Amino acid sequence: MELVLEQEYNKQPITNNVVLELLKNINVVRGKIISSNQSRNHLRNELRALIIRDGLLSLFVTINLADLHSPIVMMYAGKKINNDSLLSDNFPTATERAKLAYLDPAAVAKYFDVVIKHIIKFIIGYKRPKGGVLGEIKNYYAIIEYQDCGTPHCHMLIWLEGVLNLIELRECLKNDKNFKEQLMHYVNEIVKKDLSYLFPDGQYLTNKMLMEEYISLKTNLEKRMHPSFLPILDPQLPDFDEKFRLDVLAIAKCILFHKCTKSYKKYNCSRISNCCFDFPREIVKAPRKIYPELGVIVF
Numbered sequence: 001m002e003l004v005l006e007q008e009y010n011k012q013p014i015t016n017n018v019v020l021e022l023l024k025n026i027n028v029v030r031g032k033i034i035s036s037n038q039s040r041n042h043l044r045n046e047l048r049a050l051i052i053r054d055g056l057l058s059l060f061v062t063i064n065l066a067d068l069h070s071p072i073v074m075m076y077a078g079k080k081i082n083n084d085s086l087l088s089d090n091f092p093t094a095t096e097r098a099k100l101a102y103l104d105p106a107a108v109a110k111y112f113d114v115v116i117k118h119i120i121k122f123i124i125g126y127k128r129p130k131g132g133v134l135g136e137i138k139n140y141y142a143i144i145e146y147q148d149c150g151t152p153h154c155h156m157l158i159w160l161e162g163v164l165n166l167i168e169l170r171e172c173l174k175n176d177k178n179f180k181e182q183l184m185h186y187v188n189e190i191v192k193k194d195l196s197y198l199f200p201d202g203q204y205l206t207n208k209m210l211m212e213e214y215i216s217l218k219t220n221l222e223k224r225m226h227p228s229f230l231p232i233l234d235p236q237l238p239d240f241d242e243k244f245r246l247d248v249l250a251i252a253k254c255i256l257f258h259k260c261t262k263s264y265k266k267y268n269c270s271r272i273s274n275c276c277f278d279f280p281r282e283i284v285k286a287p288r289k290i291y292p293e294l295g296v297i298v299f
């Protein structure tokens with residue numbers, strides 16, 4: 001056993017056949033336990049097999065649902081919710097919503113399962129003839145992870161149909177200007193780095209608008225009523241596109257705008273207005289450029 005311990009400590013192969021057989025049996029049992037090292041090894045083996053079969057993955061996506069803001073979770077948890085009248089006086093507060101989710105994790109899990117399945121089917125478009133918002137999907141691999149607050153989120157790897165291998169991709173980027181422009185256009189369509197695309201034509205995000213949003217005071221109703229509480233818009237409405245733009249803009253402002261609190265100044269208690277993350281920051285227009293030799297896209 002001393003030799004085995006020494007080999008394990010030095011990260012050398014174990015030579016004792018009895019110990020190897022014991023470890024093999026332990027791995028078989030622990031492989032069925034979620035989040036064990038052996039189950040992770042099994043997931044890695046599955047992922048390697050997918051890469052060998054389908055090639056290098058195209059996208060890494062994290063899906064984090066606003067479960068604590070969803071009326072559906074509250075209904076699954078047994079709370080009577082009137083979807084036609086979601087006002088602050090009849091909707092649970094943030095503390096009450098967190099407590100409901102904590103006491104009934106099955107409600108959160110059920111909501112997560114339903115929404116993720118529909119995202120994969122309709123938004124990502126797996127096994128749909130024309131694909132989804134990202135294009136035609138060849139395959140995907142998703143892992144569910146639970147956060148410290150007890151709610152799940154999903155990390156997903158996506159393989160797009162018809163993607164070139166790295167050698168072919170680099171050669172096309174070097175020699176084909178049209179291909180380079182098409183790739184940059186595709187990346188700009190699926191990855192958004194600011195809110196400018198949500199503004200009407202002729203308008204754009206400015207430093208003044210950011211500063212006004214950053215320092216503006218919110219009413220109690222605005223603090224309590226998250227935009228994602230509101231019912232989903234009907235796509236059949238004649239002005240659906242405009243209402244959808246305003247709806248997404250309201251959600252993006254609520255979620256993506258940094259709100260500085262005392263916790264962001266805890267390392268320097270003398271700060272009054274300066275944020276340790278230097279928000280609000282000046283808008284900088286990054287150059288749209290591809291570096292084929294480095295495999296880097298700046299946009």
